[in-house]
Amino acid sequence: MFFLAETSHFADKAHAAAEAAHHAVEHAEHAEHASHGSPHVVNWVTLLAKAMGDTPLAHALEKYEKVIFSLIIVSLISLFCFAVNRKRSLVPTKLQLVLENIVLMLDGLVASVIGPKGRAYTPFVGSLFIYILVSNLFGLVPLQNSATAYITTTAPLAIAVFFYVQWIGLSKNGFFGYIYHLAGSPKDFFGYVLIPLNLPLHILGEFSKPVSLMFRLYGNVMAGHILVAVFLGLGLQMLKPTGLPVGVPLHFPFLFLEILVSLIQAFVFSLLTTVYIAAMLPHDDHEHEHGAGHGHGAKHGAAHAEVHAH
DSSP states (O other): OHHHHHHHHHHHHHHHHHHHHHHHHHHHHHHHHHGGGSOOOOBHHHHHHHHHOSSHHHHHHHHTHHHHHHHHHHHHHHHHHHHHHHTOOSSOOHHHHHHHHHHHHHHHHHHHHHOGGGGGGHHHHHHHHHHHHHHHHHTTSTBOOOGGGSHHHHHHHHHHHHHHHHHHHHHHHHHHHHHHHHTTOOOSHHHHHTHHHHHHHHHHHHHHHHHHHHHHHHHHHHHHHHHHHHHHHHHHHHTGGGTOSOOOOTTHHHHHHHHHHHHHHHHHHHHHHHHHHHHHSOHHHHHHHHHHHHHHHHHHHHHHHHHHHO
């Protein structure tokens, strides 16, 4: 009876948490729609939409603004990689050297958390890092915008991570191994007794991870845009009485802060994704690669990295 009561209690908690997450997403979407009224640096899409007036094309530009900037980012990254790959050689050019160093850095990040077999997941983690970093920095270019400053972009990224991690858990552990992992991987009698407690908590934890990822990235990038817009507006207001079409560059120091934040947020998103993948992999993978002691150390290091990333 005690465990039934506890299970019911945690089920109620899980239901309440799910409802809270649902309301949080709704509030975030409302905040995103309301952000058009908040300070924000103007971009060429909104200027073009205003110039077209009340027309279907103008409304389409406003509606799909985030999609447009996402396509621009994907196109720029694809063109850069295609140009480098087309002229690759044994004696690398400067662009090839830059791209190779980026790949080596990302491969080192994934391998340091998961181990040598983690290189199989470098393409996924690396794609996330490059897309998020370029998108974050692209918003600092005059008349451009960051797609990652909107929940409609960060939510799909986080959802993609969620399903990818769950797929890894099912494919590497099997269905029963996956459930065993969610149950806390019990090893003794007390571990099995605590399954009614651990199972709902682990399931709730898996669903909370994408929520954390999307709100962290969205909140930091959007806050940075608003910060730059506020000080840019103040700089324009200071010279407005003179009639000059320029302002005091009060926002300039914050651009360097935004560059740092853009890099950190891309790194944190990628690092946490790697940690989530490592947590889903069978323990034997780490034990065969590094030995039993190193396997335990890899898990401990992944958990340590997650704590610091948060």
